[in-house]
Amino acid sequence: MKNIDHDPVVLTQSLIKCASITPEDNGVIDCVKSHLESFGCECEVLEFSSENSYNVKNIFASIGGKGKHLAFAGHTDVVPIGDKNSWTHKPFDAEIIDERLYGRGAEDMKSAVACFISATHRFVKKYGENFGGKISFVITNDEEKDAINGTKKIMEWTKTSKIKIDDCIVGEPTANNTVGDKIKIGRRGSTNFYLKIKGVQGHTANSNRAKNPIHFLIKVLQNIMANPLDEGNEHFLPSSLQIATIDVGNTASNVIPETVQVTINIRFNNLHTGQSLNKLLNEKIQAISHNEKNISYSLRQEITGESFLTEPNTLVNIVSEVCENTNGQKVILGTDGGTSDARFIKDYCRVLELGIVNNTLHKVDESVNIKEIQKLENIYYNILKKYFDKN
Ligand SMILES: [Zn+2]
Known part of the structure; x- marks a missing residue:
């Protein structure tokens, strides 16, 4: 030695x-x-x-x-x-x-x-x-x-x-x-969701010719936040969903913006997987979007670790x-x-x-x-x- x-x-x-x-x-x-x-x-x-x-x-x-x-x-x-x-x-x-x-x-x-x-x-x-x-x-x-x-x-x-x-x-x-x-x-696992919603830009005075993506987003987020993801279990605290950012980039009060972007971070226990959360979020968004016109969205996911x-x-x-x-x-x-x-x-x-x-x-x-x-x-x-x- x-x-x-x-x-x-x-x-x-x-x-x-x-x-x-x-x-x-x-x-x-x-x-x-x-x-x-x-x-x-x-x-x-x-x-x-x-x-x-x-x-x-x-x-x-x-x-x-x-x-x-x-x-x-x-x-x-x-x-x-x-x-x-x-x-x-x-x-x-x-x-x-x-x-x-x-x-x-x-x-x-x-x-x-x-x-x-x-x-x-x-x-x-x-x-x-x-x-x-x-x-x-x-x-x-x-x-x-x-x-x-x-x-x-x-x-x-x-x-x-x-x-x-x-x-x-x-x-x-x-x-x-x-x-x-x-x-x-x-x-716990950690995953980020990047939701981008596109509506129709317009003058706030002519809202009938526009489609405000923020209004749609509020309904979507309410649906997502309506119930907790779970109650936790013997070894884990309840999973936590946090809205980290909402970005519109609109500087004018008389413009209905065209797009809005949201970042959601979820710290999840062993009752979920990155994939099951993806399915859940898509379902929650679709439940609101299916009867909306002139709205499109994309949802990107990043899984930094499974629980x-x-x-x-x-x-x-x-x-x-x-x-x-x-x-x-x-x-x-x-x-x-x-x-x-x-x-x-x-x-x-x-x-x-x-x-x-x-x-x-x-x-x-x-x-x-x-x-x-x-x-x-x-x-x-x-x-x-x-x-x-x-x-
Ligand atoms: Zn370390």
Whole structure:
């Protein structure tokens, strides 16, 4: 083994010092690679590109042999820093002050990447490479922006490479107050609808010769908003439909505009799919449009993520037990928040999310308590022990 420091706090600092704002790499993937290789992981650097996005460096790495296969997934890219003068601690210096480690990515999610690497190093050092299973790492530098050449493509690559993962832990920040008090076993989906309605332009004084698309739109929106999408269920809050924009672009009070455009964002639970919502919205619009003349419309949909739920299973039980033993309290099984890369993993294996405290991510002076980093590393280590029956 090379002389590399596997302390999770030191590794988090090394990762923060690489200013890896998507899609910039700035050495972060090499840093991950040298740590993984130092204790025997086989690393595959996967560079993906596509016409409609930037090139990205990713890593898939594994250690172990036959048996159950557990993967850790995470991203090394970070969001931009905003105004650098607003930061009290420089965003890429990784300073520790009063037990807090500061820097862009400290929380989201370089600390978790460092913790699962350190925990695996500790586990392999204790039980050897033939510990009776396999541990893999799915690490991308493309999560915060387009997310086109990252986890989605790594997972496709595992399939063509005939690599079968059984369970996966994504290290996104999930905790409320202390690591392990909450994990996520599902996520809501998100979809945008772009509705464009065309009527007939005219003078407001001659409305009989025009057709106001806004008047039609109001009826349509009333029909769409008349009933809630659902009431939620045991694991999910009710789905939420929000009208995000209504654009007419009309600057005159005496003109009936020709077109109006609306953007609707829906955060949906597992009672819907992107497709079922498309059908529902089309039906609601058609119910109003079928007896309207001189109106035409187009509805375009963009699905940014389908919802998913990992029903409580062995992985959820193992992780919950470790968290509960650590904190002495029941773990919350959540499904709230935005989407994450778990949406790309759910079709390949069982997946859940467990990471650091969710508090300062994407903010100025993003920071984590170093005791929480050490605790997360320890929880990952105990999960490995339990998962591979080393108790
Ligand atoms: Zn993240």
